Amino acid sequence: MARTDTRFRQSHNAMLDMLSAMAVGDGLPSEVQLAARLGVSRTVIRSVMQKLGSDGIITGSGRDKRMLRRPNTKDRLPLREDYIGRDELEARFLDWVLRFDVPAGTALNITQLARQFMVPPHALQEFLASLGQSGLIERRARGGWRLLGFTADYAVELSEFRQVLELNAIRVFAALPDDHPAWAALSAVRDEHLDLLHRIERDFHDFSRLDGRFHALVNSVVRNRFVAEFQKVISLIFHYHYQWDKTMERYRNEAAIREHLTIINALQARDGAEAEARARAHLATSKETLLSSMRGHHLA
Amino acid sequence: MARTDTRFRQSHNAMLDMLSAMAVGDGLPSEVQLAARLGVSRTVIRSVMQKLGSDGIITGSGRDKRMLRRPNTKDRLPLREDYIGRDELEARFLDWVLRFDVPAGTALNITQLARQFMVPPHALQEFLASLGQSGLIERRARGGWRLLGFTADYAVELSEFRQVLELNAIRVFAALPDDHPAWAALSAVRDEHLDLLHRIERDFHDFSRLDGRFHALVNSVVRNRFVAEFQKVISLIFHYHYQWDKTMERYRNEAAIREHLTIINALQARDGAEAEARARAHLATSKETLLSSMRGHHLA
DNA sequence: GCCGGTGATTTTTATCATTAAAGACACCAT
DNA sequence: ATGGTGTCTTTAATGATAAAAATCACCGGC
Known part of the structure; x- marks a missing residue:
């Protein structure tokens, strides 16, 4: 067959x-x-x-x-729901890489991984190729793949790249005309932040999604397929790490909400320079969180 | 076999x-x-x-x-040198796409393309997957690929993305300590520009490579794998278009050299704001050139 | 005569079996 | 011990193959 x-x-x-x-x-x-x-x-x-x-x-x-x-x-014909979809594969693979501290430089084994992830070897091959640009993976000279690994270096560079893109987005945002729909959306997101701040004691878990929406909104004003593509990778990785670093989660989240609000306020006051400064600070915090989450995970 | x-x-x-x-x-x-x-x-x-x-x-x-x-x-055993290498494949494919022989939105045919480019179908499949992130290509729902094409939209977004990255690089460059080796390299590149300017009448063709070196130097101060990855795509595409738009080449190149020099001068004067402004102007010209090159090619 | 349909055929791509190549292991000779 | 060979296992690139999509040709009723 x-x-x-x-x-x-x-x-x-x-x-x-x-x-x-x-x-x-x-x-x-x-x-x-x-x-x-x-x-x-x-x-x-x-x-x-x-x-x-x-x-x-x-x-x-x-x-x-x-x-x-x-x-x-x-x-009825029985059907084995063996193979998983592409998104599932992506999720499982990233989970595997990010969670299990696969040492950097490991040679990947197509057949074995394909079995492990329940996909035909071919699908895995294609998936790995598509991941090529993300810098997590490298093609070896004579066949095979090598996992470069999610190292601290990688996290730093990812954060810095994110900062470049997002500060640019902030600058664009601040310069939008007053009747741009993004301003209304910003207002709405601000209300959500205030709302969550009031019930932070109980619902601090909801922040992860709100965070995603906020950053997505900021970046949405830059209509660019390359930015969007990277945004996907970035939010994926940050999202994954959010799930693990449970230390101080409630306080981290509250602090992050307040940082978001300073950015939003500066934007609404049309103070581009201030917004950029606030965003820079927030992204620095975010980067620190990511790095410390990695360290914590490494020891576990 | x-x-x-x-x-x-x-x-x-x-x-x-x-x-x-x-x-x-x-x-x-x-x-x-x-x-x-x-x-x-x-x-x-x-x-x-x-x-x-x-x-x-x-x-x-x-x-x-x-x-x-x-x-x-x-x-001696005869060996058919049938299949071409991966780099060659990349070159041929981009050549094929960028020359507009292909309307945007065409469904790609693996087997046919594989024959056309003299590679095993498998290799082509992997290659297409690896191109996925570049936004030139899209996976269709139930198998097959679609060429999104190198449209004007694409060119605009690529240019804008390039601008974001390169302006960031300029800012970083301007803030480098005086003993950083990049300053010496900048001096050398400046001399090359002056040199080429003197013999522009005859050697204006040499500019393409000098241009590549200049932009590579500027971006080299940002040590970031994502930036580097995109830089590869960007320089590839700009390089390809340089080859085709022969109109006014001598004058365009001379103008570009002068623009480069204003950037270099501002950098050497440690005037970050001015350097950024000059770079912005240069990138705008570059974008215009790319777009007009596309229009010209489209009519041809 | 045209339109919605079916029958037959051609493409096209995902999977499988096969085989060249790489690597691991065990043993041997000096 | 060290550097070598013989044997075996593992792995990924390829060709063959079958499932599914797309295309073409034709038919019948209004």
Whole structure:
């Protein structure tokens, strides 16, 4: 078997569901309509039709196909939900790298990793290639991959790069015309910050998401696909570390909220220089947090 | 045949060369040494040895292997130099895309492209994946790739991103301590600019490389793998376009040299603000040149 | 005669089996 | 002990293959 016939099996079962909602003797929709409804190609529909025909569930051919009997549970095709999706793979891989302190410089083993992550080797290969630009991974001369690792160096450079991008975003933001929708969004985010500050004792866990929204908003004013691409990597990594460093979480979060508010206030006062200074301070704190989180994790 | 036996063939021929430099009856070095000398694994060496043995060129086994007769031309194994390397692939692909022979949004065909570029389909797949982050290419939902294309939008965003990175570099540069080696390098590059300016009438073609060196120097003061990674993409694309837009090349280049010099002068005067302003102007020109080069090419 | 449909065929890509190459291990000779 | 060979295992690049998508050709009813 070459490609998995998962799509065929899923379509088959979906078709059974559809038939269950119909009466015996009813005519079936056209192949094109069925294909559109299930979101697959006509080829799959036809394979399913053939199977249903040989199973005695439908009869007829060409334009006139009718339901012969109601499908029952035994007609369903089992489908092993073995392989995971691409996003899941990304999450698991990063989790593995960032959590298990995989030593820098380790040679990666495609086959083994593919088994470990439950994906076909091919998919892993492609995934690793796509990670190439992120600097976490390197192609070895004669085949194979090497994990460069999430080192302190890496974290520092990532933070600095983030700072470059985000300070630029702050400058752009401060120069936006007053009727730009971002100002309204900023107001809303400010209210959310104030709100969370009031119930910080109980809900300090909510900060991680608010933090994400705040930084996303700031960066959203820079319409640039490269910035957006990096933003994804950055927020991913920072998000991951947020989850682990539980020390002082409540106080760190409260402090971060207050830092955000100083930035927002400066922006709303259209004081670009002040906003930039506040943002610089906040990003420095953030970088320190990331580094200390790494140190803590290393010892654990 | 699974993997190509190119390595075996190359090693075989290399071994013949090595034997030609020896006398009949001489003993051969150990397998480990041979492997190290040819840069391949012992497995390959052993295969070659076996072949040489059955061809009657060497005799003996184990530690004692001796040359039996001098190899001649007929002993060489032919090797089809079919597949091209990875760098070559990158060059060809970018060439193909950037020349606009391809409309934006086209679905890419792995097999066809692989044939066109003389690489195994697999290699192309991996290459495309590695290009994913550059924003030129997109993965379609159910397999396949789509070329987003080098559009005007893309060029604008690339230029703006370049500007963010490079202005940051300029700021860092201006703040370097006086004994930093970059200052000496800057002096040298300044001299090169002055030199080229004197012989601009004849050698204006040399500017492209000088331009590359100048921008590389400026960015080199930011030690950051992400910056470096993007710098590669950026310089590649700008370099490619330089090659095509031949209109006014001599005058454009002279103007660019003068712009570089104003930046250099401001830096040497430690006037960060002025340097930033000059750099901003230069990058704006550069962006315009890129865009007009694209328009020109589009009409052609 | 055109439009929505089916039948048959051609492309195209994801997976699998295969094999060259690399590396590990055990043993041998000096 | 050290440097070597013989044997075996592991690994990743390739070609073959099958699933799915896309395309083409044709048909029948209004």
